[in-house]
Amino acid sequence: MADAYHHGNLRAAVLERAAEVIESEGPYSFSLRSLAADLGVSHTAPRHHFGSREGILNALAVEGFQGLAESLRAVRAEGGTLLDAGVAYVRFAADHPGKFQVMFAPRLLDDGDAELAAARSAAFAELTGGVDTLQDRGIAVEDSAAAVVAGWAIVHGIATLALSGNLDTSGIRALFADTDLLTITRRSAGLLFGVPSGEESP
Structure with missing residues (x-):
């Protein structure tokens, strides 16, 4: 089975499997050894690509923030509103629950990682830039910083409630x-x- 992971495929396979485990069991439920066993490779193979368990989590967060930034950028390129960006944010969370959990768990990550910092900054730049679309549509924004926080809080809250199951168990849905x-x-x-x-969105 190890032959299936030549030429860098193992890195992608480890991240995919880690995201699956995190989605079903949470971010504390795997080790490099367990991922290697799941993939049928040597227990040292994942360490070659990531160095440590934290390395896997960082890589997942980087991929997550990059993917989120791409989703939000696509909304902006299509002339979408801040509301459309918020919907895209929740869609991303629903489509990538494992990555989403890790992206917003700073205690699990190495904040000194330059790639992570750059990916996070790019994603949040897209969020903050979306406030301009409110002005373009004639909606007065007296405090743009507060508008960013309020917008992020509501869509992040909805995503978190949905992924945790609380949107259903509360009866709100x-x-x-x-x-x-x-x-x-x-x-x-x-x-x-x-x-x-x-x-409707444009």
């Missing part, structure tokens, strides 16, 4: 006639941004 997560996001975040709940 049942209040919506349409229980699609992205519809819930658009309606809820739309209240903050002064967008009628029935308005």
Whole structure:
């Protein structure tokens, strides 16, 4: 089985498997040895690529922030609003729950890692830049910094509630006639941004 991981494929396979384990069991539920056993390779093979368990978590977070930045950048390139960016944020979290958990768990990561810092900064630059779209649509923003925090808080909160299962166990999801997560996001975040709940994205 090890032959399947030549030419750098092992690195991608380790990250994919780690994300799967984190999604189902949380970020503390794997070791380099367990990932190697899952993939049928030598227990030292993952260490060659990542050095340590923290190295795997950092790499997952880097990939996550890069992917989030790409998603938000695509929304901006298509002329989307800050609300559209918020929906894209929740979609990214739902599509990549393992990475999303790690991205926002700083105690698990090496904040001195330059690649991680750059990826995180790029993602947040896209979030902060989205406030300009409110002004473009005639929505007054007296405090742009507060608007960034408020916007991020609501979509991150929705994503976290959904991934943790609390959106369902609380019964809140049942209040919506349409229980699609992205519809819930658009309606809820739309209240903050002064967008009628029935308005569709461009």
